[in-house]
Amino acid sequence: MDQGFPRSVRLTRPEQYKQVFGDARKLSDAGFTLLVRDNGGDSARLGLAISKKCARRAVDRQRIKRLVRETFRQHRQHLAPVDVVVMCRPTVTGWDNARIRASLERFWARLSTPCANP
Secondary structure (H helix, E strand, O other): OOOOOHHHEEEEOHHHHHHHHHEEEEOOOEEEEEEEEOOOOOOOOEEEOOOOHHHOOOHHHHEEEHHHHHHHHHHHEEEEEEEEEEEOOOOHHHOOOHHHHHHHHHHHOOOEHHHHOO
């Protein structure tokens, strides 16, 4: 399967984010909150909302975004057709990359097709 990250699997317009923020179920742990909404399409789509409140330095925000995109890209083909917006908490900036990946992979496992209803 293709493991790219094309535009078709991203939330790109404000209306798409509003739909997810308006009508979503919430999954969270110590570092991340995911807002998840069925999209009625054929594949999962990802949106990022990593704010300065979460990670003050731009380098930290970009590292978190890069890791989220990478893990999503690797698990995308197994995910149910949902829109996901990922937000983080300030504690994540102190985490190493392995801990961030592990946290995100637990979320992707919960959203995988066989167990799409958390």
